[in-house]
Structures are given as structure tokens and as C-alpha cells.
Amino acid sequence: MRMADLSAGTGVPVPTIKYYLREGLLSPGRPLGRNQAEYGSAHVKRLKLVRALADYGGLSISAIRELVDHMEDPGTAKTELLSVAQKTVTTHDDERSGEHVRQAERLVADLLARRGWDDTAGHQAARTMVGVLASLLELGLDDILRALDDYADAAETAAGVDLRVLGDVTDRERAVEVVVIGTLLGDTLLAAMRRLAQAHLSVETYRTTG
Amino acid sequence: MRMADLSAGTGVPVPTIKYYLREGLLSPGRPLGRNQAEYGSAHVKRLKLVRALADYGGLSISAIRELVDHMEDPGTAKTELLSVAQKTVTTHDDERSGEHVRQAERLVADLLARRGWDDTAGHQAARTMVGVLASLLELGLDDILRALDDYADAAETAAGVDLRVLGDVTDRERAVEVVVIGTLLGDTLLAAMRRLAQAHLSVETYRTTG
Structure with missing residues (x-):
């Protein structure tokens, strides 16, 4: 799926997804061209996890990055x-x-x-x-x-x-x-x-x- | 007491005290001259409270300001x-x-x-x-x-x-x-x-x- 579908499927706004990508909380999608990438079900899962931890886990972005790396x-x-x-x-x-x-x-x-x-x-x-x-x-x-x-x-x-x-x-x-x-x-x-x-x-x- | 004594008495570093003053978490001392002010026991008490809330209360600076105003x-x-x-x-x-x-x-x-x-x-x-x-x-x-x-x-x-x-x-x-x-x-x-x-x-x- 494209980023717009990833956003629609998870309810996470596109700018927030881009921020998570920049911060390394979400791995890059498979490149499809100069400005497009393909995302899969692993991205959906990770995105839900990161949002739950960011919203209600009381952790900083860097603490979440360390935690999800460790969890995987x-x-x-x-x-x-x-x-x-x-x-x-x-x-x-x-x-x-x-x-x-x-x-x-x-x-x-x-x-x-x-x-x-x-x-x-x-x-x-x-x-x-x-x-x-x-x-x-x-x-x-x-x-x-x-x-x-x-x-x-x-x-x-x-x-x-x-x-x-x-x-x-x-x-x-x-x-x-x-x-x-x-x-x-x-x-x-x-x-x-x-x-x-x-x-x-x-x-x-x-x-x-x- | 001067700011240096306020810092020594509470263990809060002078730059942190200045930051709390700028953010309105601590009321200004009584002016003694161009660059000096006198602080009292109310400042010591407030400073300990703000530090406890900032360290272990999990609140933002603006949330602490709102809370301490309400408490007083x-x-x-x-x-x-x-x-x-x-x-x-x-x-x-x-x-x-x-x-x-x-x-x-x-x-x-x-x-x-x-x-x-x-x-x-x-x-x-x-x-x-x-x-x-x-x-x-x-x-x-x-x-x-x-x-x-x-x-x-x-x-x-x-x-x-x-x-x-x-x-x-x-x-x-x-x-x-x-x-x-x-x-x-x-x-x-x-x-x-x-x-x-x-x-x-x-x-x-x-x-x-x-």
C-alpha cells in the first residue's frame, strides 16, 4: 500500500508517519520511484504500536525507538x-x-x-x-x-x-x-x-x- | 537570601532557577538592585515543589504552572x-x-x-x-x-x-x-x-x- 493508505488504515496522519520515518521508528517502505514507496502489514503493525506507546506509554521518541528495537x-x-x-x-x-x-x-x-x-x-x-x-x-x-x-x-x-x-x-x-x-x-x-x-x-x- | 543561597539550600542549579523564573513557576524575588533580588522561605518551598513535580510528576512545565497556581x-x-x-x-x-x-x-x-x-x-x-x-x-x-x-x-x-x-x-x-x-x-x-x-x-x- 502507499503512504496515504497506510495513514487511512491506521488513522495516523501522513505528517506523523513521515516524522516517525525520519526518527527511525518505522522502517522505510520498498522504493517504487523517486517519491513513492510501498508499505506492508508489518508497517501497519509497527505504526499502531508506536502510536500506542507515544500516546499512553509516557515515553520519549528516543525511548520508544530503543524499546521497539529491543522488542523485535x-x-x-x-x-x-x-x-x-x-x-x-x-x-x-x-x-x-x-x-x-x-x-x-x-x-x-x-x-x-x-x-x-x-x-x-x-x-x-x-x-x-x-x-x-x-x-x-x-x-x-x-x-x-x-x-x-x-x-x-x-x-x-x-x-x-x-x-x-x-x-x-x-x-x-x-x-x-x-x-x-x-x-x-x-x-x-x-x-x-x-x-x-x-x-x-x-x-x-x-x-x-x- | 540571594539566588546562590536559594540554589545551595534546595540543590536546584542557578540556571534551572532562572528558567523557572522565566516560565513563571517561581515568583520574582524582592529587587535589591539592578541584577540582584532577595528570596525567602516561600521561594524555597515552591522550588522544592516544582522540582518534585518536574522530576517525578510526569508533567510538562505549563501543566505544572497551572497546577501550582490552582494549589495556591x-x-x-x-x-x-x-x-x-x-x-x-x-x-x-x-x-x-x-x-x-x-x-x-x-x-x-x-x-x-x-x-x-x-x-x-x-x-x-x-x-x-x-x-x-x-x-x-x-x-x-x-x-x-x-x-x-x-x-x-x-x-x-x-x-x-x-x-x-x-x-x-x-x-x-x-x-x-x-x-x-x-x-x-x-x-x-x-x-x-x-x-x-x-x-x-x-x-x-x-x-x-x-
């Missing part, structure tokens, strides 16, 4: 898939140090030990936790920190569902998609549902207590 | 606070339509009805859910959709903790901070802990089953 590498074993998704959490190379960071590091180490998650201490997500907790400490929001174990319960419930969903997938290519997209779009899905549940519960709470 | 408006009632936080979920003005979007709308309406969340149907987060579910349908990832109610359980657990934490806060200014920052930084915190729990559970799973 057949050398990635099923046990390694989760580590691809692991790296998609917000991190900041933080030059911060001082008492709040040290206190946050202790809180994270204690939480990992309490939950038996010690095997994850070196993960990027553990560094993210340290950054978030240091920010909360700096802002004096200890209220939230005192509820850390309850939030960890919610996170573990979600992770248990993730693993169960993944366990049902036998096809390798689909497993990569389920784990990476499920983790990334799942963040946005969980964030949206958390807000809906907050709104619903607050209506109930304030209706009862005035 | 004393006209916001405690019952309205959650609606400020509600609006901080990823949304895309989506021109997409078609069967996947209609199917996603039905899935969301059914979920809201099943959970008794009907009062939230018009919320921005409900539109976000439609967008995410339409993307999952488009990518053929029905596995994730079948687990929607289990993910909703996890989200409701987190929201219940949010409301409990908020209920303990009596000071209005602190309540705004707890709900907005707790919601935004909480997204990143939950995402990080979900990945740690995934990694831990997957080690357990693959250790047992080979």
Missing part, C-alpha cells in the same frame, strides 16, 4: 522480557545527596526486606523509589510515607495480575507485546482507574460525613 | 481538591473513532457500572481509560482486557489508601499538597513498586516452574 530482537528470552519493561520507569540521574536521600535509601531497603523483594535492590525501579521518597521527605509529606506498605500491597496486586496474564501467553512475540505494552499502558490505565476510584470513594465519604 | 488559590474547597488531582492524568485529544473506540467505550461503561463508579463517567480519567482500552483492542491485546477487573481491584486499593491518608490531614494547605503530590508522585511510586513486585514474582515463578 529475537535473542530476547522470555525470562528477560520483564527486564525490558522494568527499564521503562521514570528515572532521574539525580545529583541530590544529603540526609533526605540517605533516609529514603533506608526506607527502600527496609521495604524490600519486609516484602521479601531483596532480589530487586539493584533495579532501576528501586532507584526511582529512592528519588520519589526523597522528594516526599523534602516536602515534609510523611503522611504518604507512613502508608508505604499499603501502597506496596496495591502494587503487588497489579504485578500478580501482570504475571498471571503473561503466564497464559504461549507465543513469544505476543509475550513481548503483552509484557512491555501491558506494563507501560498499564501504568496509565491504573493511574486513570485510581483517579476514578478516588472520585467515587470521596463522593461516598463526603456524602456520609458531610 | 485559597478558594479551592477540600472537596474540590481531588478534582484538581483528577485532571493530572495523561489524556490525548483523540480524533480516533471507529469500532475499537466504540467497543472501548462500552467496556468502560460496563466496568463503571459493575463497580458502582457510575458517578465518574464524565471524568477525564474515564476518557483516558477509553483511549488506553482502544489502543489495546487495536493491538489485539485482549489478554490484558480480560484482567481489567483485577487491575481495577489494585487501583481501588491504592485509592482507598489515598483517601485514608487525606482523611488524617486537617490543615488545608497540607491537604492540597497531600492530594495533588500524593496522586502524581504516587503514580510513579506505584509504577516503580509494580515493577519491583513483577521482578520478584517472576524470579519466584521461573525458579519453581523452570
Whole structure:
């Protein structure tokens, strides 16, 4: 198909497709002439994937490029898939140090030990936790920190569902998609549902207590 | 204090402070002369808040400006606070339509009805859910959709903790901070802990089953 059909079939505007081509998120079509190229079903699939990640995955264009390249590498074993998704959490190379960071590091180490998650201490997500907790400490929001174990319960419930969903997938290519997209779009899905549940519960709470 | 002391006290580099001043995220200091100004404790507090939101809140600079302006408006009632936080979920003005979007709308309406969340149907987060579910349908990832109610359980657990934490806060200014920052930084915190729990559970799973 030509680019116009690729656009019509996916709903992605032609200028956006051209941008993805320039950025290397989409491989070039088969050249048909000076200004035309032929695209196939692989382009349709990739385009839908890139758009989903760009719209609801919260990733930069360069992060998406790295991720889709990795997803298409057949050398990635099923046990390694989760580590691809692991790296998609917000991190900041933080030059911060001082008492709040040290206190946050202790809180994270204690939480990992309490939950038996010690095997994850070196993960990027553990560094993210340290950054978030240091920010909360700096802002004096200890209220939230005192509820850390309850939030960890919610996170573990979600992770248990993730693993169960993944366990049902036998096809390798689909497993990569389920784990990476499920983790990334799942963040946005969980964030949206958390807000809906907050709104619903607050209506109930304030209706009862005035 | 001078800008150099503001920087030293918060760990935010001087060029970043100047950028926040230009973008209106930080109010100007009291002028002391042609090129100097005096900053106070309100600047220290605001700067920590902006940095936390920029680092771990996943918001653009213009979204942060709108949010902090709203947070400082004393006209916001405690019952309205959650609606400020509600609006901080990823949304895309989506021109997409078609069967996947209609199917996603039905899935969301059914979920809201099943959970008794009907009062939230018009919320921005409900539109976000439609967008995410339409993307999952488009990518053929029905596995994730079948687990929607289990993910909703996890989200409701987190929201219940949010409301409990908020209920303990009596000071209005602190309540705004707890709900907005707790919601935004909480997204990143939950995402990080979900990945740690995934990694831990997957080690357990693959250790047992080979």
C-alpha cells in the first residue's frame, strides 16, 4: 500500500508517519520511484504500536525507538522480557545527596526486606523509589510515607495480575507485546482507574460525613 | 537570601532557577538592585515543589504552572481538591473513532457500572481509560482486557489508601499538597513498586516452574 493508505488504515496522519520515518521508528517502505514507496502489514503493525506507546506509554521518541528495537530482537528470552519493561520507569540521574536521600535509601531497603523483594535492590525501579521518597521527605509529606506498605500491597496486586496474564501467553512475540505494552499502558490505565476510584470513594465519604 | 543561597539550600542549579523564573513557576524575588533580588522561605518551598513535580510528576512545565497556581488559590474547597488531582492524568485529544473506540467505550461503561463508579463517567480519567482500552483492542491485546477487573481491584486499593491518608490531614494547605503530590508522585511510586513486585514474582515463578 502507499503512504496515504497506510495513514487511512491506521488513522495516523501522513505528517506523523513521515516524522516517525525520519526518527527511525518505522522502517522505510520498498522504493517504487523517486517519491513513492510501498508499505506492508508489518508497517501497519509497527505504526499502531508506536502510536500506542507515544500516546499512553509516557515515553520519549528516543525511548520508544530503543524499546521497539529491543522488542523485535529475537535473542530476547522470555525470562528477560520483564527486564525490558522494568527499564521503562521514570528515572532521574539525580545529583541530590544529603540526609533526605540517605533516609529514603533506608526506607527502600527496609521495604524490600519486609516484602521479601531483596532480589530487586539493584533495579532501576528501586532507584526511582529512592528519588520519589526523597522528594516526599523534602516536602515534609510523611503522611504518604507512613502508608508505604499499603501502597506496596496495591502494587503487588497489579504485578500478580501482570504475571498471571503473561503466564497464559504461549507465543513469544505476543509475550513481548503483552509484557512491555501491558506494563507501560498499564501504568496509565491504573493511574486513570485510581483517579476514578478516588472520585467515587470521596463522593461516598463526603456524602456520609458531610 | 540571594539566588546562590536559594540554589545551595534546595540543590536546584542557578540556571534551572532562572528558567523557572522565566516560565513563571517561581515568583520574582524582592529587587535589591539592578541584577540582584532577595528570596525567602516561600521561594524555597515552591522550588522544592516544582522540582518534585518536574522530576517525578510526569508533567510538562505549563501543566505544572497551572497546577501550582490552582494549589495556591485559597478558594479551592477540600472537596474540590481531588478534582484538581483528577485532571493530572495523561489524556490525548483523540480524533480516533471507529469500532475499537466504540467497543472501548462500552467496556468502560460496563466496568463503571459493575463497580458502582457510575458517578465518574464524565471524568477525564474515564476518557483516558477509553483511549488506553482502544489502543489495546487495536493491538489485539485482549489478554490484558480480560484482567481489567483485577487491575481495577489494585487501583481501588491504592485509592482507598489515598483517601485514608487525606482523611488524617486537617490543615488545608497540607491537604492540597497531600492530594495533588500524593496522586502524581504516587503514580510513579506505584509504577516503580509494580515493577519491583513483577521482578520478584517472576524470579519466584521461573525458579519453581523452570
